[in-house]
Amino acid sequence: MHTITRCASLAGVAIFAVLAGCQSKPATPPATNRAALPTMERVALAANACWFKSGDPAFSAYRLAPELNSFSGRPRILAVPKGSPESRPLLVVQAEGNPARIDAFGPMMDGAAGNRIRQDVIRFANGDKRC
Structure with missing residues (x-):
């Protein structure tokens, strides 16, 4: 009896080891x-x-005006007035290089939303999609 219990116990350990090795x-x-x-x-x-x-x-x-297909090597997004998208952008966020160096500038960066924009852009660039 002792031999059967020991063999069953060893078999259980062996099966566990095999299953553990198969787990991804x-x-x-x-x-x-x-x-x-x-x-x-x-x-x-x-x-x-x-x-x-x-x-x-x-x-x-404002509305978003993405310019990601940039031949200058600096893809960017713009915030432009809703009613006149051809107007001068009030916010420019652009990146260059690998790893990307991000720059944000324009009148909106000097206003009340400037710090928030800066923090959001850093988070977004790192892949965090939370608002």
């Missing part, structure tokens, strides 16, 4: 592409959702 490893999240274009794509999507489409009062008078 936790997936590591893919590395975020830090080049200028993918960074600005993340910023544009999150900014559009959080600033413009959400009805945020700080951005209600």
Whole structure:
């Protein structure tokens, strides 16, 4: 009897070891592409959702004008007046290089929303889509 119990116990350990070895490893999240274009794509999507489409009062008078296909190597997004998109932008957020160096400038950066814009852009660039 003792031999059967011991063999059953060893078989149980062996099966557990085999099953444990078959389980998949936790997936590591893919590395975020830090080049200028993918960074600005993340910023544009999150900014559009959080600033413009959400009805945020700080951005209600503006619309997003993305210029991601830039031949200058500096993809960017603009905030322009809703009624005249051809007007001078009031906010420019652009990136350059790999890893991307992000710059935000324009009259909106000097106003009450400037600090918030800066913090949002950093979060968005890092892949955080929360508003």
